[in-house]
Amino acid sequence: MSGILLVIVTLIILLPVFYMLVSSVRTTADLGENPLGFPDPIAWGNYGDVFASLDYGRAIFNTALVALSSVALVVVTGSAAGWAIARHIRGWTKATYRLFIAGLTIPVFVLTTPLYLLMHTLHLLDTYLAAILVYASFNLPFAILFYVSFLRSIPQELEDAAAIDGCGPLKTFWHVVFPLLRPATATIAIFVTLSIWNDVVVPLLFLTSGGVRTVTLSVFQFVGTQNSIAAAQLFPAVVLAAAPLIVLFIIFQRQIIGGITAGIGKS
Structure with missing residues (x-):
C-alpha cells in the first residue's frame, strides 16, 4: 500500500x-487550440530562439562562476570555523557558535538594504565579487551548523594521532580533518548551489548589467520586460533555467542523501 502511495x-x-x-516544444497556436495536448508539430526551434534571446551561454557561465566561488568560500571558511568551534569548547566558542546560529533567524530581506549600501560604498555593485560575498554571508551560518554537527560524530583521536606524528593545526585540518568532511561538504555544496541557482533577489540588486546576469535573472527579465510573451517562449526559458539543476541533482543525489544521514551524529 505504501509503495502504491509513493508512486502516486x-x-x-x-x-x-x-x-x-511537452509544452516547450509546441507552437503558441497549438497550445491555444489544445493546452493539454501533445506537440503537433514538434517545434524544436523554440529552444534556439530562447537560447539566443537569453544569451544562455553567458548566463550559465555567470551563474556557475558565482555559485562555485561562493561554495568554495563557504566550504573553506565554514569547515575551518566549524572545526575550531567543535574541538575547542570554550566560552567564546560557544558564544560565537550561538552568534552564527542566530544568523539563520534573520530574514534575507532585512539584510539586503545594508548590504547594498555596503557594496555601493566599496564600489562592488554590478560585479561578481559582490554576489559572491553576499551569498557566502547568507550561507555561512548554515555551513557552520552542519559542520559542527558532523564533526561531533568524528573521533578526536584521529587528530591526536596526527599531532603525535608532528602535524601542526593547519596540516592536521587539511590532511586529516577536511578529507573526513567530504559527505558534509558535498551536501553543503549542493544545497548552496541550488539556493544560488534559484535565487533572483541578490542578482536583481547586485548584478544588473547584461554581462553579469545569472540565468534566473535572465529568465525573469526576459519574461518581465515584455508586454506579452508567447507560451512557446515561456516554457523553453523555464526548461533551460531548470535543466542544469536537474542534471546536478541526478549526478550528486547519493552525496546529498549520504551527507544528510552521515551528519546525524552526536548533538
Whole structure:
C-alpha cells in the first residue's frame, strides 16, 4: 500500500515537469487550440530562439562562476570555523557558535538594504565579487551548523594521532580533518548551489548589467520586460533555467542523501 502511495505522489510531483517539457516544444497556436495536448508539430526551434534571446551561454557561465566561488568560500571558511568551534569548547566558542546560529533567524530581506549600501560604498555593485560575498554571508551560518554537527560524530583521536606524528593545526585540518568532511561538504555544496541557482533577489540588486546576469535573472527579465510573451517562449526559458539543476541533482543525489544521514551524529 505504501509503495502504491509513493508512486502516486511521485507521479503528481512529476506531472507539472512533464507538462512543461511537452509544452516547450509546441507552437503558441497549438497550445491555444489544445493546452493539454501533445506537440503537433514538434517545434524544436523554440529552444534556439530562447537560447539566443537569453544569451544562455553567458548566463550559465555567470551563474556557475558565482555559485562555485561562493561554495568554495563557504566550504573553506565554514569547515575551518566549524572545526575550531567543535574541538575547542570554550566560552567564546560557544558564544560565537550561538552568534552564527542566530544568523539563520534573520530574514534575507532585512539584510539586503545594508548590504547594498555596503557594496555601493566599496564600489562592488554590478560585479561578481559582490554576489559572491553576499551569498557566502547568507550561507555561512548554515555551513557552520552542519559542520559542527558532523564533526561531533568524528573521533578526536584521529587528530591526536596526527599531532603525535608532528602535524601542526593547519596540516592536521587539511590532511586529516577536511578529507573526513567530504559527505558534509558535498551536501553543503549542493544545497548552496541550488539556493544560488534559484535565487533572483541578490542578482536583481547586485548584478544588473547584461554581462553579469545569472540565468534566473535572465529568465525573469526576459519574461518581465515584455508586454506579452508567447507560451512557446515561456516554457523553453523555464526548461533551460531548470535543466542544469536537474542534471546536478541526478549526478550528486547519493552525496546529498549520504551527507544528510552521515551528519546525524552526536548533538
